[in-house]
Amino acid sequence: MNNMAEESCSDPSDLRSQDVDYSYVPELSDELESLILARFPRSEHWKLYLLNKHFSDLLKSGELNKIRKEIGFKESSIFMSPSGQNCWWACDGLFKSCRKLPELPSLDICFINGDKESVCAGSHLIVSGRETFGSVVWRFELEIGKWFKGPSMIDPRCLFASATCGTFAFVAGGIGMDTRVSNSAEKYNPETKSWELLPRMHQKRKLCSGCFMDNKFYVIGGRDEHNNQLTCGEAYDKDNSTWEWIPDMLKDDSTVTQPAAAASAMLLQSPPLVAVVNNELYCLETSCNEVRVYMKSSKTWKNLGKVPVRADLHEGWGVAFKSLGNELLVIGFSSSVSSGGNGSGMTIYTCSPRPESDDLKWRRVEGCEDRLNFFLLNCSVMAA
Numbered sequence: 001m002n003n004m005a006e007e008s009c010s011d012p013s014d015l016r017s018q019d020v021d022y023s024y025v026p027e028l029s030d031e032l033e034s035l036i037l038a039r040f041p042r043s044e045h046w047k048l049y050l051l052n053k054h055f056s057d058l059l060k061s062g063e064l065n066k067i068r069k070e071i072g073f074k075e076s077s078i079f080m081s082p083s084g085q086n087c088w089w090a091c092d093g094l095f096k097s098c099r100k101l102p103e104l105p106s107l108d109i110c111f112i113n114g115d116k117e118s119v120c121a122g123s124h125l126i127v128s129g130r131e132t133f134g135s136v137v138w139r140f141e142l143e144i145g146k147w148f149k150g151p152s153m154i155d156p157r158c159l160f161a162s163a164t165c166g167t168f169a170f171v172a173g174g175i176g177m178d179t180r181v182s183n184s185a186e187k188y189n190p191e192t193k194s195w196e197l198l199p200r201m202h203q204k205r206k207l208c209s210g211c212f213m214d215n216k217f218y219v220i221g222g223r224d225e226h227n228n229q230l231t232c233g234e235a236y237d238k239d240n241s242t243w244e245w246i247p248d249m250l251k252d253d254s255t256v257t258q259p260a261a262a263a264s265a266m267l268l269q270s271p272p273l274v275a276v277v278n279n280e281l282y283c284l285e286t287s288c289n290e291v292r293v294y295m296k297s298s299k300t301w302k303n304l305g306k307v308p309v310r311a312d313l314h315e316g317w318g319v320a321f322k323s324l325g326n327e328l329l330v331i332g333f334s335s336s337v338s339s340g341g342n343g344s345g346m347t348i349y350t351c352s353p354r355p356e357s358d359d360l361k362w363r364r365v366e367g368c369e370d371r372l373n374f375f376l377l378n379c380s381v382m383a384a
Contacts, residue, residue, distance in 0.1 A: 155182065
């Protein structure tokens with residue numbers, strides 16, 4: 001997509017339709033027309049906004065989004081906030097289209113310069129951070145193309161675990177506004193734009209990671225209220241509203257089980273980098289840039305080989321390790337470039353992992369990497 005197109009589609013509300021007269025073209029029924037347009041790629045919606053007022057109004061109405069849900073049509077979008085840019089970018093699942101989102105309207109200097117966390121729920125991108133007078137949540141509604149403030153979490157937090165399940169987002173743990181480590185959990189519903197408190201976890205933890213597997217919300221690793229590294233995990237059964245304690249889930253991860261002499265390095269370690277593909281749990285061990293798969297039967301981790309990015313450069317920070325449909329997605333600084341190089345552009349790779357395999361076949365994805373810094377402050381994948 002050229003630069004003009006990117007600027008045109010950054011804020012659909014600013015686009016003006018041409019309102020061309022197509023009366024000489026045979027008309028489709030409204031129902032058939034909507035079914036066809038519902039399958040039209042989101043990355044190309046800006047073209048419909050420009051076509052005529054009828055299509056523009058149809059997109060703004062949210063009707064196409066409802067039809068997509070009814071027919072089960074989903075496509076992936078990747079949202080990224082790169083270092084050095086106070087903005088968010090959205091890419092389609094193939095990275096063929098990359099556009100800058102409308103500017104997030106917060107003018108609070110604490111929020112702009114502070115740490116933020118993100119998670120997707122349905123067609124909402126949730127961005128959590130802290131403003132001068134307390135925590136704040138902003139949401140980007142994809143079908144409308146606009147940012148909205150709120151709703152805030154019932155128990156505001158930072159450095160928490162999060163995961164997406166269908167149209168819901170789950171968060172757990174973290175540090176509360178009283179600076180205490182928390183074991184509370186919540187669920188966000190994009191339909192009602194509200195949060196719901198869940199039962200508390202067994203273990204208080206911060207800097208933990210979350211994922212969905214076996215229809216359960218897993219919270220893995222992190223540190224307790226005494227700043228001790230945790231190897232345990234917990235799984236929330238949303239059908240029974242109960243937490244299951246899982247001891248030693250990360251016992252084979254060297255970044256967690258380092259000796260006390262490495263304590264200074266451990267203080268900089270990112271939360272575990274985990275992703276679930278085809279209901280199998282994968283972890284990127286940042287100290288050695290290796291991907292491992294969790295063998296459920298033996299409750300051990302199997303090494304699948306190296307990743308083509310340098311996750312060890314910043315102790316795991318700035319690297320995206322995500323599930324993208326049936327593939328693993330990793331974004332970061334290329335391992336093929338010398339650590340002393342001057343390159344700043346990101347590299348994007350995907351692969352189709354199999355637990356029984358001993359080697360991963362990574363595929364380089366050409367896309368928007370040339371214009372974005374390789375260090376990602378936030379990255380979330382949406383399927384809607």
